Each structure stands twice: as structure tokens, then as C-alpha cells.
Amino acid sequence: MNILTLMETFAVVVETGSFTAAAEKLGLSKSFVSKQVSILESDLGARLLYRTTRKLSLSDEGGQFYNHCKIIMAEAENARAEVMDRQGAPRGKIRITMPQSLIISVFGQLLIEFQLKYPEIALEVIASGRIEDLVEESIDIALRVGQLEDSSLISRRLADCTFQVVASPQYIKKWGAPSQPADLMQHNCLIYGDSKINKGWRFRSSSGESITVKAKGNLTSNDGGLIVEGMTSGLGIGFGPSFLFKKLIEEGRLQLLLSDYYQPSTAISALYPLNRNLSRRIRMLIDYLSERLSI
Numbered sequence: 001m002n003i004l005t006l007m008e009t010f011a012v013v014v015e016t017g018s019f020t021a022a023a024e025k026l027g028l029s030k031s032f033v034s035k036q037v038s039i040l041e042s043d044l045g046a047r048l049l050y051r052t053t054r055k056l057s058l059s060d061e062g063g064q065f066y067n068h069c070k071i072i073m074a075e076a077e078n079a080r081a082e083v084m085d086r087q088g089a090p091r092g093k094i095r096i097t098m099p100q101s102l103i104i105s106v107f108g109q110l111l112i113e114f115q116l117k118y119p120e121i122a123l124e125v126i127a128s129g130r131i132e133d134l135v136e137e138s139i140d141i142a143l144r145v146g147q148l149e150d151s152s153l154i155s156r157r158l159a160d161c162t163f164q165v166v167a168s169p170q171y172i173k174k175w176g177a178p179s180q181p182a183d184l185m186q187h188n189c190l191i192y193g194d195s196k197i198n199k200g201w202r203f204r205s206s207s208g209e210s211i212t213v214k215a216k217g218n219l220t221s222n223d224g225g226l227i228v229e230g231m232t233s234g235l236g237i238g239f240g241p242s243f244l245f246k247k248l249i250e251e252g253r254l255q256l257l258l259s260d261y262y263q264p265s266t267a268i269s270a271l272y273p274l275n276r277n278l279s280r281r282i283r284m285l286i287d288y289l290s291e292r293l294s295i
Contacts, residue, residue: 010065
């Protein structure tokens, strides 16, 4: 039996959670799938799965082997798709991760446009703000806002965005508007990001003075949608990337504050593993996003 076939079968069993579900997905009999996993375990000389009447669970060796299977299967699919790409229209699958706020505010419509243009390319979009191990998770591209901290990743800048301080008209009417960054300490500030790594809200005055305010409030979240909902409801003042607020400011539901103070810009970037050769379809997607965001 081909080792790649055995590995694929094992991976599907793990991902579906049962031999029955794996057999249905693969179009095989349950007994045949179970036999393939047994052959693989015999070949490796290790138990990969613990079987009970209720569920399957991975052994330590099974967990490690499954991680390798994901990487190998992804690379095999990449190799296949890359060769097929060169024969005509680009095709294959691209796994992308980004925060939910980026999907809604920036990339959702662009990804739909890309698929309409290249229907043979399948996109799997994972809404997540955490920093994944891209290789282990078999992710091709991570779209992120901010500085690159992981040196094992390559970053390509797609666009710049500035940070803004905003609040709803009803909040300003009730509590007033800050006239300088220090005034924020007297307001309820809604923190977008992780409270453990909150480094404060940064500003620069017209004279070039750098100012950092350790804003505080009763709501902290890495979900930009929740923070925006809090602001439009009059809960407090928010600070975040301009793409979160652009439409709401145009509609009059939020107002820009402290516009006399400059907030440093940051990058919206595409990240991918250092040692991965990008396939044609992935390069096309990155180029497309960069071109559309520059308009």
C-alpha cells in the first residue's frame, strides 16, 4: 500500500473523528479504512489511535505523526497544483487566516472578486486573530495588521493604515470629547487587542513629542467587531486601525477625535513561511490584493 495513501487515510480519520465518517468522506468501506490504519500502525511499529466503543483518541506518537501528515499532504497538493498551474488556468487550494475584522472591513469583497476571476482556485478562509504555526497548520498566507515579530515568516506589505481615536455622538454629548491624549485617562476606553500585551495608545504632537497613554476601560477584546459595537452604542472611546471606522465615520455614527495629534501608521501584510516556495496561485493572490489595496 502506498505510504501517502495510508497517511491520507489516517489524517482523514483524525479530522473526522471516526472510521465511519472517514469512510464516508473517502468513499470506502469502514472495514477497509480501519485496515489501512492498522497496516500503517504495523509498518511504524507504534499505536497511533486508541479505539473505544465511544470515540477515537490520538496517542502521543499519533499526534506527532498526524502533524507530519498534514505538512506532507499539503506539500504534495502544492506540488500537484503547481504543475497543473503551468498547464493552463491557475487552480488548487489556498488556506488563508486573518482576523474577523479584516474579513469584514478589508478583504472579504476582494477575495470574492478574486474567486470570480479565478474560479478554479479554492479559498479556505480561517477567521482567527491568533498567531498560528503556519507550517503545522498547513496555512499558506496569514493576513495581519502590525509589525512582524516571527523571524521564521516573510512579510509582504500590502497597504498602510493609520490608527484613529473615535467615539459615538451620544458618548461625546454625555461625557464630552478629549482635547489632548492625557484626557483619555478620564474616559472609558474600549481596548482593541490583548490586555496582556497592551502597550498603550501612542500619539505624536505637532511639535514631534511622542506621547503614550495607558488607556483603561471596562471592555477589552481582540474582536474588532465587538469593540466597534461598543463604540456605536455609546459605551466608550475606541482606538484602532482606520479601516474599522471608515464607513461608520462617513455615516456619522462615529466621530474622529484628537485629529490634531498624529497616530503612527502600520502595515497590513501578507505573511508566509520563510522556507516555502510560493506557488503561482498564491503569488497571484498576493499580487491581486496588493494591487486592489493600492487603488
